Amino acid sequence: MVIAALLVIFIAILVIRTLTYPFLKTDTVQEGQTPETPLTEKSIKRFAEGIRIPTVSTEVYEDTYFKPFDDFKVYLPKAYPEIYKAMDTITVNKYGLVFHWKGKNSDLKPILFLSHYDVVPVIGYNPETETASDTIFRPGDAVIPPADTIQSKWDYSPFSGAVADGRIYGRGTLDMKCMLFSLFEAADTLIAQGFQPERDIWFAFGHDEEVGGRQGAIQIAEYFKQQDLTFDAVYDEGGIIAAPGSALESIQKPLGLVGIGEKGFLTLRIKVHGIGGHASMPPAKSSLVYAAEIIEKLNNNQMPSKIISPIASFLDNIGGEMNFASQVAIANQWALKPLLISTFSKSPSSNALIRTTTAISMAKGSDAANVLTSVSEVTVNFRILPGETVDDVKKHVDKLCEGYNVEIETISAREPSAISSLDTRGFEIIKKTMAELYPKAIVSSYITIGGTDAYKYQSVSDNIYRFMPLNLSLSEQRSIHNENEHITLDNFAKMIWYFKELMTKY
Numbered sequence: 001m002v003i004a005a006l007l008v009i010f011i012a013i014l015v016i017r018t019l020t021y022p023f024l025k026t027d028t029v030q031e032g033q034t035p036e037t038p039l040t041e042k043s044i045k046r047f048a049e050g051i052r053i054p055t056v057s058t059e060v061y062e063d064t065y066f067k068p069f070d071d072f073k074v075y076l077p078k079a080y081p082e083i084y085k086a087m088d089t090i091t092v093n094k095y096g097l098v099f100h101w102k103g104k105n106s107d108l109k110p111i112l113f114l115s116h117y118d119v120v121p122v123i124g125y126n127p128e129t130e131t132a133s134d135t136i137f138r139p140g141d142a143v144i145p146p147a148d149t150i151q152s153k154w155d156y157s158p159f160s161g162a163v164a165d166g167r168i169y170g171r172g173t174l175d176m177k178c179m180l181f182s183l184f185e186a187a188d189t190l191i192a193q194g195f196q197p198e199r200d201i202w203f204a205f206g207h208d209e210e211v212g213g214r215q216g217a218i219q220i221a222e223y224f225k226q227q228d229l230t231f232d233a234v235y236d237e238g239g240i241i242a243a244p245g246s247a248l249e250s251i252q253k254p255l256g257l258v259g260i261g262e263k264g265f266l267t268l269r270i271k272v273h274g275i276g277g278h279a280s281m282p283p284a285k286s287s288l289v290y291a292a293e294i295i296e297k298l299n300n301n302q303m304p305s306k307i308i309s310p311i312a313s314f315l316d317n318i319g320g321e322m323n324f325a326s327q328v329a330i331a332n333q334w335a336l337k338p339l340l341i342s343t344f345s346k347s348p349s350s351n352a353l354i355r356t357t358t359a360i361s362m363a364k365g366s367d368a369a370n371v372l373t374s375v376s377e378v379t380v381n382f383r384i385l386p387g388e389t390v391d392d393v394k395k396h397v398d399k400l401c402e403g404y405n406v407e408i409e410t411i412s413a414r415e416p417s418a419i420s421s422l423d424t425r426g427f428e429i430i431k432k433t434m435a436e437l438y439p440k441a442i443v444s445s446y447i448t449i450g451g452t453d454a455y456k457y458q459s460v461s462d463n464i465y466r467f468m469p470l471n472l473s474l475s476e477q478r479s480i481h482n483e484n485e486h487i488t489l490d491n492f493a494k495m496i497w498y499f500k501e502l503m504t505k506y
Helices: 002-020 041-051 067-079 081-086 177-192 217-226 287-300 309-321 324-331 333-345 390-400 425-437 453-457 474-478 489-505
Strands: 088-092 096-101 111-116 167-169 201-206 233-236 255-262 264-273 357-364 375-384 406-414 442-448 464-466 486-488
Touching: 002 324, 002 333, 041 067, 041 167, 041 177, 041 489, 067 081, 081 177, 088 217, 096 217, 111 177, 111 453, 167 489, 177 201, 177 489, 201 217, 217 453, 233 425, 233 453, 255 309, 255 425, 255 453, 264 287, 264 390, 287 357, 287 375, 287 390, 309 324, 309 442, 324 333, 375 390, 390 406, 425 442, 425 464, 425 489, 453 464, 486 489
Parallel strands: 111 201, 111 233, 233 464, 255 442
Antiparallel strands: 088 096, 096 201, 167 486, 255 464, 264 375, 264 406, 357 375
């Protein structure tokens, strides 16, 4: 009877805490009339022409084919002459593009908008030998040339800027010339209206974000430090509006995911020593078998899971849209956190939010079938959760490799970012603007899984927000860095409106 009574009390506590938990009340949001976001043919044309310039960055910076980057630098002032008249322009390290729009009140801290104009390669496309079509495609065009046989998985050539079915196709339409051109379209519109911002607005466009930003964003951030500039807010990529069901199946409302931090990374190469020789006389365990055992240890002994502050806030915001069992777990983490962690661990996307992930990405043994190599290699990539460090992960790996003859080499490493505050003007303006543009969307803090240029600007601002108002389905999300990358005209129009509002409201 005592046990039964305690169980009843325990269940009552769980239910009462759930019913009184301060989940975001999404059903009480007042929906007004969403703003009109007209898009001109001129805006489409300027963006499409920018997509046609194949600014492909490469891992070895010196191997980059820089002619398209030179072409892009020539193209922008031709496309946006009024911006170049109204703003001071600075070039950093030849290809880093910086613009300064002076505000009315120099006592106010400036804000900074980021983008990058380099793109990832397209398999089979060589920018040194191929040229995009000379035709600019507009909505309603009946005939659009198909991709060539090399790019057969593209409906339209990846640097054509083709416009069809309400979309603009091409590498960079989502990642992320869309932000650069929507920023410029917004600023160009405001300049034409005679607008001058209250505070200084800066724009910084890097040219090697896809390969680390060492020659672009890092150099630009250093320039800002030399100028003794600090920013009230920095806006960059890193979060989107996930269409209903595309982020979490149970959430049937759009999710505006604002990255207020990003994970770090560590890539290690583990060289495992053993006995080599002829395959006809194998030892009980070769170096490759030892490597396999280490792989199993790494995979089965992940870094501990935890719910950090941005994800706790995320759960509070989405909890009201989840089933009652999930709400009970969120509201009673003091008792049910293991259950909540277990649920999140089942999906790769949600698992990445609660732990430093381990990805075994490469393994190498012998180069011949009848040879046992004395050294096998394992390459492992970690994405480090804020609150943990590169050194924490290295110690974790060292412990798992105890008892094996190994050499551990660091290939690349970067600490996780700092976490930006939600109690700032910079974040509140995102929420207010999104409430007008997408009144049904749940806007929440988030952790950006991939790396962005925003990380490099921590030295000039404490308030960094990674978000583009792109309403993307799961298939659209998967087109980033993939075949048939494209943006809808509606998304492009809404981005222009969104950034125009941020510039005028701040």
